[in-house]
Amino acid sequence: MSYDSVKKYFIDNNITNEILLLQESSATVELAARALGREPGEIAKSLALKLKDGKIIVLVVCGTARIDNRKYKDTFHCKAQMLTVEETLAATGHPVGGVCPFALPDGIEVCLDESLKKYSEVFPAAGTGNSAVKFTIEELENAVKGRWVHVTQDC
Template identity: 75%
Template sequence: MSWESVKKHFDDHNIPNEIILLKESSATVELAAKALGREPGEIAKSLALRLKDGRIIILVVCGTARIDNRKFKETFQCKAQMLSHDETLVLTGHPVGGVCPFALPDNITVYLDESLKRYEVVYPAAGTANSAVRFTIEELVTATKGSWVSITQTN
């Protein structure tokens, strides 16, 4: 999939946010922050994870956040297990560097970490390693139908 699949998803679900196509890579938090002229924390990092029961989830955290293994295990009753590079594209429809909480298969649940609430606006990827989209926190909740969790380390 690509930014076009995210655009179609936005059109189908009446999400008015415009996708930002960048000339440079935004595949990492640092690259995205530089390309967008934003702070790293404002980048909404989407992590593709497998739970012990086999379910796939997308966890969206602020760009500077790190998973707290104890909190993750308390919330999901297992250790965090990232999908492999190849699995990420096959299971989410998005490549590593472009994973986002939009245009996902129906069996994937989105979780939003409390770390995002530090910012009024965040920038998740939009299906490619050179795209992003601007969302207020309220818009992100509505667009992803994500559930709030608190599983990152607090600074």
């Protein structure tokens, strides 16, 4: 169902990037990089996080990035709190390993981390643990209407 919702999101938003359905798993950065023949940093890792007020965000970072606790707290005014596997599916409609910044329920903000700008192209998932989509940074920004933040350690 998650893949279908992403496909519909692409159609509804006139996004023509091809969704790649892979034979092997792309559920982790390492698996996705291997399956796509790309560097781990080029994988756009999507993290579902809960803010202090209960609001859910999806933070998209480059595959090798790690959250900098101080920067995160300065930006969001709370500690980073990842959702559980069950909470992630319930909140985003996407399973862990397929979380992406597309076809999210209303009220979930997408934040794009500056670490993505290190690459000309990145590959977020498309709702499943064996899918990916190639985007330039500008295409991704336009596709998700995300807010830029800088909450990762410099890599």
